[in-house]
Amino acid sequence: MRTIRFLLEKEFRQIFRNKAILLLIIIMPVMQLIILPLAANYEVKNINLAVVDHDHSSYSQKLISKITASGYFKLTGYNASFKEGMKLIEADKADLILEIPHGFERNLVRENHQQLFIVVNAINGVKANLGGAYLGSIIRDFNNDIRLQLLPVSKFSGAAVIEISSSNLFNPLMKYKFFMVPGILAILVTMIGGFLSALNIVKEKEFGTIEQINVSPIRKHHFILGKLIPFWVLGNVVFTLGLLVSWLIYGIEPLGNLLVLYLFASVFLLAILGFGLLISTFCDTQQQAMFIMFFFMMIFILMGGLFTSIDSMPDWAKIVSRFNPVSYLIEVMRMVILKGSGLRDILPQLGTVGVFAIVLNAWAVWNYKKRN
Amino acid sequence: MSSAFAIEVNELRKTYGKEQLVAVDDVSFHVNKGELFGLIGPDGAGKTSIFRMLTTLLLPEKGTAKIDGYDVVADYKQIRKTIGYMPGRFSLYPDLTIEENLRFFATVFGTTIAQNYHLIEDIYVQIQPFKNRRAGKLSGGMKQKLALCCALIHKPTVLFLDEPTTGVDPVSRKEFWEMLKRLKAQDITILVSTPYMDEATLCDRIALIQNGKILSINTPQNMIQQYPEQLYAIKADQMYELIKALRKYPEVMDCYAFGEYAHVSFNGSFEDNKLKTYLKAEGLTQIEIKPVPPTIEDYFIKLLKN
Numbered sequence: 001m002r003t004i005r006f007l008l009e010k011e012f013r014q015i016f017r018n019k020a021i022l023l024l025i026i027i028m029p030v031m032q033l034i035i036l037p038l039a040a041n042y043e044v045k046n047i048n049l050a051v052v053d054h055d056h057s058s059y060s061q062k063l064i065s066k067i068t069a070s071g072y073f074k075l076t077g078y079n080a081s082f083k084e085g086m087k088l089i090e091a092d093k094a095d096l097i098l099e100i101p102h103g104f105e106r107n108l109v110r111e112n113h114q115q116l117f118i119v120v121n122a123i124n125g126v127k128a129n130l131g132g133a134y135l136g137s138i139i140r141d142f143n144n145d146i147r148l149q150l151l152p153v154s155k156f157s158g159a160a161v162i163e164i165s166s167s168n169l170f171n172p173l174m175k176y177k178f179f180m181v182p183g184i185l186a187i188l189v190t191m192i193g194g195f196l197s198a199l200n201i202v203k204e205k206e207f208g209t210i211e212q213i214n215v216s217p218i219r220k221h222h223f224i225l226g227k228l229i230p231f232w233v234l235g236n237v238v239f240t241l242g243l244l245v246s247w248l249i250y251g252i253e254p255l256g257n258l259l260v261l262y263l264f265a266s267v268f269l270l271a272i273l274g275f276g277l278l279i280s281t282f283c284d285t286q287q288q289a290m291f292i293m294f295f296f297m298m299i300f301i302l303m304g305g306l307f308t309s310i311d312s313m314p315d316w317a318k319i320v321s322r323f324n325p326v327s328y329l330i331e332v333m334r335m336v337i338l339k340g341s342g343l344r345d346i347l348p349q350l351g352t353v354g355v356f357a358i359v360l361n362a363w364a365v366w367n368y369k370k371r372n
Numbered sequence: 373m374s375s376a377f378a379i380e381v382n383e384l385r386k387t388y389g390k391e392q393l394v395a396v397d398d399v400s401f402h403v404n405k406g407e408l409f410g411l412i413g414p415d416g417a418g419k420t421s422i423f424r425m426l427t428t429l430l431l432p433e434k435g436t437a438k439i440d441g442y443d444v445v446a447d448y449k450q451i452r453k454t455i456g457y458m459p460g461r462f463s464l465y466p467d468l469t470i471e472e473n474l475r476f477f478a479t480v481f482g483t484t485i486a487q488n489y490h491l492i493e494d495i496y497v498q499i500q501p502f503k504n505r506r507a508g509k510l511s512g513g514m515k516q517k518l519a520l521c522c523a524l525i526h527k528p529t530v531l532f533l534d535e536p537t538t539g540v541d542p543v544s545r546k547e548f549w550e551m552l553k554r555l556k557a558q559d560i561t562i563l564v565s566t567p568y569m570d571e572a573t574l575c576d577r578i579a580l581i582q583n584g585k586i587l588s589i590n591t592p593q594n595m596i597q598q599y600p601e602q603l604y605a606i607k608a609d610q611m612y613e614l615i616k617a618l619r620k621y622p623e624v625m626d627c628y629a630f631g632e633y634a635h636v637s638f639n640g641s642f643e644d645n646k647l648k649t650y651l652k653a654e655g656l657t658q659i660e661i662k663p664v665p666p667t668i669e670d671y672f673i674k675l676l677k678n
Contacts, residue, residue, distance in 0.1 A: 002479075002482075003480075006476065006479040006480070010465070010468070010472075010476050013468060013472065014465065014467050014468065017467050017468075018467065207463065207465075207466065208459060208461045208462070208463035209463050209464065209465055210463075211429065211457070211459045211461075211463045212457070212459070212463050212464065212477065212522070213480075214429055215427050215428065215429060215452055215455065215457045216452060216477075216480045216481060217449065217452045217453045217480075217481065217482075218480055370428075370429075371428055371429050371430060371431060371448070
């Protein structure tokens, strides 16, 4: 115990002495948590729309104003021919073309039937998808209005209609921030813990200070614990700051128990720190460690379920993400914060991450060789 | 366990890499208790590899080594408690101060600065005025002193100093060797390595090492006495021309540059005037010839040639 105490004293001294890094550790995540959720917007707005109107009727005008009034679309072109509209797409000035055929109003009134043509620029998949869907639903809406106008209300009118009403559980207003903020916080905690620990032992190797440690009677697990604990404390500090930011700025109050959240974060930190230390024991230079950590971070983040739902991944990716500790943290954060899950609900995730923590740290101790 | 020798090395061998590069080639030597023993050899001779094996950082491929009777492979835990090691490269924490470094290494070995202060006092007083300065900001000489303090603070029985004076100015080098002499008086066995031949005479005994092999082990005085021929130092205005001319001279057995002089040994008899006339005929001026006592370096060069 005494050994660990003075190893910790030394590590903390070194951390607090490097003021620049300390500030980066504390301030950067806070800044990112304030800025990133504002930028990571899942609502698609400002879709550039070019309209090719061959009809120039009051109906076509009504349709266009209904579309632009929705707030999702920006009318960037009002062209007479489809060719001109295509040019706008090619110049990246339009994302969508809506072609209104000649005789739109007349046919609609007389024959109760008309077709519209939508062209979507699918380079940006998300924008194209959502834009197309928005436009489709606006047109459907428009269609209903017309039907109400044209068909007199009569007892014979219309076929049976199924009306759908939905209720969004746990996030009633579907605020994307409510699920983005906990996810981004999870990633920030992962990055801080992962990089700090990955670079630490390797730094001692680069400076040669590890030689002096290796010839001393310090036990291997003492040394690793001496590295683990300071970063674990720092990780918890960052986590606390993050929760404060999401409460103060985004008004997100965890529905579940804070203790449950902290318990999971603590175990998760042990796992990710163990992973960093393991990398550190394999590498000889900070550059190597940095690149390896970067590689894994990309996988952790992109396959963590923050940006794309794990459920919609292919089977092999689902298996990979099962070994991704970050996916468990993101999942548990959302469960506890948004849904109010208790300890019993998160036990499977807690157990898995706990196993990660034990295996990774034991591996790091085993792989750290005092001689070769 | 007790042993007559502080360090006992038997046919130690280490090769590196796929090419089986031999770094240490069946090296054997022993160091008596309280002795100041020097490993003298050029860069890449295998000195650091020997040090790393003796300090339990590197596993020997073959052979055995014992420190105070403890085997470096089997009893490495015991050895780590009793030795002090100062690697060739400065390896203290640059972001900790002098005092913090010293206290850290004292606690690592389960002792305190106060307990063994008498050992480091002479050295520590010199750096004490800067005790709150970070180790990374110290000058080369001060770094060496601090490193020596840190290696000594747990009262080791054997001290390993790997090229402690490389890259240190001549005055600090001299001071450093004086400190080593005082440590010897405290009954600490010291194994030191250096590429500087002039430092060899300051050791009790030395081993000359080249390409992983020990060429000779003796006291520096004996080595100098063993030098078979009389050596002459010869100087002229043009060194390169002088050596070329000397090598052509039939009686010259050996000839090499040594500072501003050429050191020369001769076969059989040697006549001062005859050589001078020859050199003048070769177009050299300001010729100076004088007999000199051989140094360790001369001895080393002779060993290498054979």
